[in-house]
Amino acid sequence: MLTPMPSVALDHWFGRQAHELDEIAAAHASVGGTGPGRRHATSQINAAYTTLLSSQFQAFCRDLHTEAAVALAAGVPQALQATIRLVMTTGRKLDSGNPNGGNIGADFGRLGVDFWPEVESHGRFRAAQRAALERCMLWRNALAHQDFNKPELGGRRAVLLNEVRSWRAPLDQLALIFDEVIRAHLHAALGSSPW
Template sequence: MRPSLRLLVQEQFTAHRKLDQGNLNIDNIKKDFNRFGFELRMAQHDPANHARLADLRRLNEWRNIAAHHGAVPVAGVPTLATIRGWRDACDLLAASLDEIMYNQLRRILKRRPWVP
């Protein structure tokens, strides 16, 4: 690619990114990737992603409580083990997303996009 176009193309990868405007959630992730024609079928890729996405939703709920000084639910605050579970769920969602993108790019490029 010509160097003069490279910066323009790179800027488009982050322009109007939903993840810069709101919480990290599956809808915002899908919107960002759909801009480039990529379909994210997280649950179909790995059935465990359904529970991981639920963990991500709960993480966002607590993030919003903390960020906006919201009322703590009657059930109380999450335990350290719960928070670590949310972190693990996010790590595994990221790995799943990486695999999905790898497979879609490999199909488009007809070669490995990177060494897995």
């Protein structure tokens, strides 16, 4: 059996976007070193890493959503395709909000998929993956808005490097699962996979 091709969005996530995340990790190592111990000079790099991870995942989700909208629109008569694409993408939460579970689910729901139940029924899904996504978004918002009053932050004002690192693998897994769930949805809706 052939392995299905990934979406362009997934290719970018594991290509260009992963490279940019690796660059900030390397910047952290060059400033703070790689040995044990506290690195006070790197707290702003940790904040930037968190924000970049969030924005890169947002771009992945938005790009995957756009690819799916284009594929679904291609299944209607030519005269309606642009209108259908607009209906599915205009006012997306991922265009102006963070890639938290609610925004992701709402946007992909516009494509006719019961998104989170489909994701959660996927064989490789683990609740810890979604928890990592939500934790990353919690810190992203705290850092971007300088609002550290949420009890979930434990009174801290700085995110730790090991926390940011711990979110990458779960987000990688979610990206793979999202890609497969959307491909399966499009296959069911269109009779073939667009990627």
